[in-house]
Amino acid sequence: MGHRDQSGALLRAASETASSTAPAPVSAQPPLLEMKALSKRFGPVTAVDGFEAAIAPGEFVTVVGPSGCGKSTLFNIVAGLEEPDAGSILRFEGRSCHAHELLGKVSFMPQRDLLLPWRTVIDNAIIPMEIEGQPRKASRALAREMLPEFGLAGFGDQYPHQLSGGMRQRVALMRTFMFKRELMLLDEPFGALDALTRTMMQRWLLEVWRRHKRTILFITHDVDEALFLGDRVIVMSARPGRVKLELKVDLPRPRHADLVTSPEFIGLKRIVLEAIEEEAMKSFLAPGATAPQTDTPE
Amino acid sequence: MSGSAPDTVIAAPRANSRTLQRGVLGIVLFILAWEGIARGFHLPAYTLPAVSDILASIWTKRQILLTAAGFTITEAVVGYVIGALIGVALAVVITLVPMTRAVLLPAATAINSVPVVAYSPLILLWFGIGMPSKFVMVALAVSFTVFLSTLAGFDRVDRRSVDLLRSFGAGRLAILWRLRLPTALPLMAAGLRVSTVRSIIVAIVTEMLGAYGGLGWVIYQAVLQIDFVQVWGAIFVASAASLAFFGLIGFAERRIIFWK
Ligand SMILES: Nc1ncnc2c1ncn2[C@@H]1O[C@H](COP(=O)(O)OP(=O)(O)OP(=O)(O)O)[C@@H](O)[C@H]1O
């Protein structure tokens, strides 16, 4: 803890002098989020160990890895919900910080949609704005305008139990987008959808991302999805999670459905699959890893 | 998809009216059996008076019974409101200031480990035999039930939902208001519903131990005068009041908690 505080202060001082002397040139963008030696243990379980990555503004980075390798834990840290272990370095917008300082600064979409059953679609979507203290009426009007873009036109006054799984997921996404923050964390947003809906949602998400110009960190189990969406794919190792492979996805945008059958795509896919296969085998053979892993063990 | 919504809306009242019909039928059969037994076996009034006699007596004594019922209902409702507010307030305090849980919960449990009626001699001594002692007794009985059910409701939230709101920068108060309170409503409502009947019972029992009026007082006086038809009349009026109170809260509950 003490060690991290010190290094944090040093880094902060350094970055402040750097930014005060000269405005950063547009070409060399400093990363929006930087993680170094990021670790997290839960008692005897080390969920994340020495994770390292830097996310540039506007980038779409996808994270794949075997189940239970610490992906959600990583997101919980970046969302500010959980402090990493001492010695971890977390930098946001060029400043070193504690995880809890990120509460309210990062737009987080958890693995489940977690819609509130007593609120309509509109009122679910405006929760973040309500918490920010923005007037309800204006937020509702804004949400109503956004409905068509999220494929929810005409459903604004429905309750969650009246919606299909795909629609609920879009409401959760809309809620995440309404929390206007530079960095968005999406934890397996399409994990529960059927393959067809899923590919439609992927193309739709790219379209929304292009228009809203946010930085996205996206967790998935699906290699096709990771490559189709991402500028960069981070493959995580089996638990304890660290970076196994970082792969730049140099495929042209806008991306179309037939991209997944192109030779370039298949070449990249082979690389990622190979890395994942190795890790999946490891996590399968590791002692105690055969029991199904859940997000909330308690 | 959209077709399922109107279905459920129509289905709910239909099922409701059917249970209502069955309930009414049950009550009518019960009363007929009672009347038949009392008349057929020529039972004396101190064993079981006929329903028709009781209803006739209620009609002739309507002035006394109405006044008494007004008395008891006032005590029950005032005590109920005070008790409910205290119960919810305690649960809110424990949730907002978690430190207080270790103190408040054992204290409340200790107080409640004895039937409330056991406190009535003390309460009558402290607050006199007028209405205030009944307010206190009813409030005591109601507050504990409401406190426990509300606290259980607050604690029932999904931790991941709490985390989601925290990630939006929400503090304890915002989480309480936007998440814990709505989540707790069904359990709170159950506690509030049970408390309606309890509040009338406690008011009547306390009146029997000392009062200037009320249904409990009427029952006590009637026993002294060996007027058992009058006892039954007061009991009928009391259960009618209980049912009405229960029904009112149940109705409000169904209105407010529409998403169940
Ligand atoms: N709060 C916690 N307390 C104890 N252990 C935890 C906690 N949160 C996560 N873990 C453990 O940390 C490990 C990583 O969990 P995490 O949820 O981050 O995995 P994941 O990569 O998101 O898995 P999945 O792909 O199945 O969602 C698991 O072994 C899990 O049991």
Ligand SMILES: [Mg+2]
């Ligand atoms: Mg996960």
